[in-house]
Amino acid sequence: xxxxxxxxxxxxxxxxxxxxxxxxxxxxxxxxxxxxxxxxxxxxxxxxxxxxxxxxxxxxxxxxxxxxxxxxxxxxxxxxxxxxxxxxxxxxxxxxxxxxxxxxxxxxxxxxxxxxxxxxxxxxxxxxxxxxxxxxxxxxxxxxxxxxxxxxxxxxxxxxxxxxxxxxxxxxxxxxxxxxxxx
Amino acid sequence: xxxxxxxxxxxxxxxxxxxxxxxxxxxxxxxxxxxxxxxxxxxxxxxxxxxxxxxxxxxxxxxxxxxxxxxxxxxxxxxxxxxxxxxxxxxxxxxxxxxxxxxxxxxxxxxxxxxxxxxxxxxxxxxxxxxxxxxxxxxxxxxxxxxxxxxxxxxxxxxxxxxxxxxxxxxxxxxxxxxxxxxxxxxxxxxxxxxxxxxxxxxxxxxxxxxxxxxxxxxxxxxxxxxxxxxxxxxxxxxxxxxxxxxxxxxxxxxxxxxxxxxxxxxxxxxxxxxxxxxxxxxxxxxxxxxxxxxxxxxxxxxxxxxxxxxxxxxxxxxxxxxxxxxxxxxxxxxxxxxxxxxxxxxxxxxxxxxxxxxxxxxxxxxxxxxxxxxxxxxxxxxxxxxxxxxxxxxxxxxxxxxxxxxxxxxxxxxxxxxxxxxxxxxxxxxxxxxxxxxxxxxxxxxxxxxxxxxxxxxxxxxxxxxxxxxxxxxxxxxxxxxxxxxxxxxxxxxxxxxxxxxxxxxxxxxxxxxxxxxxxxxxxxxxxxxxxxxxxxxxxxxxxxxxxxxxxxxxxxxxxxxxxxxxxxxxxxxxxxxxxxxx
Numbered sequence: 001x002x003x004x005x006x007x008x009x010x011x012x013x014x015x016x017x018x019x020x021x022x023x024x025x026x027x028x029x030x031x032x033x034x035x036x037x038x039x040x041x042x043x044x045x046x047x048x049x050x051x052x053x054x055x056x057x058x059x060x061x062x063x064x065x066x067x068x069x070x071x072x073x074x075x076x077x078x079x080x081x082x083x084x085x086x087x088x089x090x091x092x093x094x095x096x097x098x099x100x101x102x103x104x105x106x107x108x109x110x111x112x113x114x115x116x117x118x119x120x121x122x123x124x125x126x127x128x129x130x131x132x133x134x135x136x137x138x139x140x141x142x143x144x145x146x147x148x149x150x151x152x153x154x155x156x157x158x159x160x161x162x163x164x165x166x167x168x169x170x171x172x173x174x175x176x177x178x179x180x181x182x183x
Numbered sequence: 184x185x186x187x188x189x190x191x192x193x194x195x196x197x198x199x200x201x202x203x204x205x206x207x208x209x210x211x212x213x214x215x216x217x218x219x220x221x222x223x224x225x226x227x228x229x230x231x232x233x234x235x236x237x238x239x240x241x242x243x244x245x246x247x248x249x250x251x252x253x254x255x256x257x258x259x260x261x262x263x264x265x266x267x268x269x270x271x272x273x274x275x276x277x278x279x280x281x282x283x284x285x286x287x288x289x290x291x292x293x294x295x296x297x298x299x300x301x302x303x304x305x306x307x308x309x310x311x312x313x314x315x316x317x318x319x320x321x322x323x324x325x326x327x328x329x330x331x332x333x334x335x336x337x338x339x340x341x342x343x344x345x346x347x348x349x350x351x352x353x354x355x356x357x358x359x360x361x362x363x364x365x366x367x368x369x370x371x372x373x374x375x376x377x378x379x380x381x382x383x384x385x386x387x388x389x390x391x392x393x394x395x396x397x398x399x400x401x402x403x404x405x406x407x408x409x410x411x412x413x414x415x416x417x418x419x420x421x422x423x424x425x426x427x428x429x430x431x432x433x434x435x436x437x438x439x440x441x442x443x444x445x446x447x448x449x450x451x452x453x454x455x456x457x458x459x460x461x462x463x464x465x466x467x468x469x470x471x472x473x474x475x476x477x478x479x480x481x482x483x484x485x486x487x488x489x490x491x492x493x494x495x496x497x498x499x500x501x502x503x504x505x506x507x508x509x510x511x512x513x514x515x516x517x518x519x520x521x522x523x524x525x526x527x528x529x530x531x532x533x534x535x536x537x538x539x540x541x542x543x544x545x546x547x548x549x550x551x552x553x554x555x556x557x558x559x560x561x562x563x564x565x566x567x568x569x570x571x572x573x574x575x576x577x578x579x580x581x582x583x584x585x586x587x588x589x590x591x592x593x594x595x596x597x598x599x600x601x602x603x604x605x606x607x608x609x610x611x612x613x614x615x616x617x618x619x620x621x622x623x624x625x626x627x628x629x630x631x632x633x634x635x636x637x638x639x640x641x642x643x644x645x646x647x648x649x650x651x652x653x654x655x656x657x658x659x660x661x662x663x664x665x666x667x668x669x670x671x672x673x674x675x676x677x678x679x680x681x682x683x684x685x686x687x688x689x690x691x692x693x694x695x696x697x698x699x700x701x702x703x704x705x706x707x708x709x710x711x712x713x714x715x716x717x718x719x720x721x722x723x724x725x726x727x728x729x730x731x732x733x734x735x736x737x738x739x740x741x742x743x744x745x746x747x748x749x750x751x752x753x754x755x756x757x758x759x760x761x762x763x764x765x766x767x
Contacts, residue, residue, distance in 0.1 A: 087492070
């Protein structure tokens with residue numbers, strides 16, 4: 001199960017916006033029924049933003065899942081989000097990849113393009129420049145698979161827009177802290 | 184542990200017994216019949232049949248608050264569960280340990296919009312600390328044990344266990360026994376000792392210290408209140424309390440400045456505004472306490488002790504956070520303080536007290552006594568004077584009467600004050616009083632009520648009668664939803680839209696119709712005799728105390744104002760406070 005949600009949350013007032021920053025938060029949870037609803041419900045109930053959210057089991061036995069949430073807020077709001085997550089009963093650990101040191105963030109997207117015949121080569125050329133794989137090809141269309149930082153995927157999709165972009169699906173951000181330590 | 188197979192319902196009752204449950208507040212229905220059948224066939228657990236599921240939860244809260252033990256509720260699926268939601272939300276906001284067992288339609292019908300089906304775990308997710316849907320009878324016993332662990336450990340709260348009817352009937356030989364440890368939920372009890380040392384240093388160097396204590400001290404248990412008393416005595420610091428924290432220190436202790444906040448005392452709010460070091464113990468800087476945030480205690484260093492990390496820095500920036508249980512942290516604070524290097528700045532403290540006494544001399548709770556009508560404050564004062572020796576349990580409904588009770592009834596002990604603080608649930612007081620009376624059958628239990636609130640759960644008089652629970656309902660009857668009317672005075676130019684109750688019942692006859700005792704007092708000179716008659720009765724009593732209709736509750740920090748912008752009763756010419764109309 002992997003999902004990506006884009007929720008434009010509550011309106012933040014002008015003063016709060018000043019120190020607003022994006023944070024990538026990792027949450028290890030017991031893989032029990034309703035745990036995702038608890039996490040999402042916490043965000044909607046308390047008016048926090050979710051920019052991207054991914055979740056999938058993270059161990060071989062399927063006992064735990066790892067939820068990666070990209071959210072924005074002032075330092076006080078981010079602290080509050082982490083504390084609120086931490087007090088949910090099935091939450092085992094909460095980490096802030098933005099604060100706790102360098103991390104690697106990746107997102108995968110499938111991008112369907114139906115270019116005019118004269119633009120087919122251009123589309124493939126750009127895909128190559130972005131190291132995108134062609135995972136489906138018909139006479140009139142391609143599906144490219146592209147992996148990278150969120151900005152890279154946005155840039156790629158933007159370029160494809162002029163060449164006949166049909167649809168885009170993104171996984172949302174997956175992220176790990178650099179180095180040998182485990183969350 | 185393996186034994187001979189038992190039905191899910193039997194396993195449930197056995198597990199409750201093992202956990203020391205002696206009473207359940209509930210109401211039967213189709214989806215819980217197997218559990219009721221088990222209840223019928225045993226004698227260890229008493230079942231109190233309420234008249235509405237909301238009241239079952241409030242009664243469990245009253246039981247929990249007055250004993251420190253978790254309250255247990257049993258209701259059926261669908262409407263049984265949805266009726267319990269207000270009570271669960273109330274327990275959530277006030278951090279009261281409650282375990283609510285709800286029946287559910289059989290597993291194979293879940294999701295089919297079956298008769299009396301509601302998505303109970305979905306609906307209650309936001310108003311419980313945690314909830315469970317039991318799909319496997321083998322897991323039932325351990326889930327029940329875990330639910331009690333979660334409800335009572337860390338910051339307490341309500342937990343729902345939703346049990347489909349087929350799971351109640353299926354058999355299993357798996358019975359959990361002994362203590363449970365949760366793999367992810369392990370609240371921190373001991374505070375960080377370095378932070379505690381720093382806190383003690385900060386307090387010792389304070390010129391104008393104040394202790395602001397809350398419901399966390401009550402929830403922590405009687406030891407916390409005892410330690411707090413010791414700490415206050417040792418340091419000589421002034422202390423104020425939230426609505427939820429009343430009784431942690433004696434209401435008559437000279438160090439106690441009364442309640443703070445919207446209807447707090449002049450001395451408590453001014454001391455909070457002017458202090459230089461604040462020690463917040465188990466309170467959460469609620470908006471009713473702080474008033475306008477940017478005007479809240481602007482010159483103080485703030486120390487915040489709370490078992491729930493998410494309470495720290497939620498609305499007010501705190502300089503020194505200590506995550507831990509109030510009793511554990513107080514114990515360490517006292518140790519560090521006693522270790523010799525610390526003592527209060529006596530000279531500065533004397534000056535601070537001189538300042539506080541000038542605020543106290545303002546006598547902010549004064550009101551104009553009349554001899555042609557009972558003033559509501561006078562009624563609570565007389566009730567206090569005539570009952571204090573019996574150390575009664577006092578519950579309240581919500582509104583002006585609740586604030587007057589908080590201002591004028593002085594509590595000597597913790598766990599004797601049962602009021603809906605966070606959610607502000609009208610209809611709370613009578614069922615809560617019933618819960619407390621069940622736990623303390625020989626004690627005096629009084630619900631200080633308003634005539635509007637009491638009608639929200641008046642049906643529980645029938646419960647009180649059935650079980651011979653002699654609760655006393657003391658209604659300050661002014662015929663208005665007094666607090667609504669007061670706000671309409673303040674913010675809506677006196678347009679009393681729908682705040683007057685026409686066609687009120689005759690409360691004396693109403694009492695009698697239940698088989699209870701009805702008493703009415705209309706004049707100040709008959710009040711004492713009537714109160715004595717009430718407490719002499721061994722039956723439930725409804726006391727219709729007719730009070731001045733248009734009296735407002737002061738002092739008041741209007742919504743959107745700071746602590747220093749209080750309205751006092753005798754300052755008739757107070758400026759209209761603008762900006763409050765849009766706030767709650």
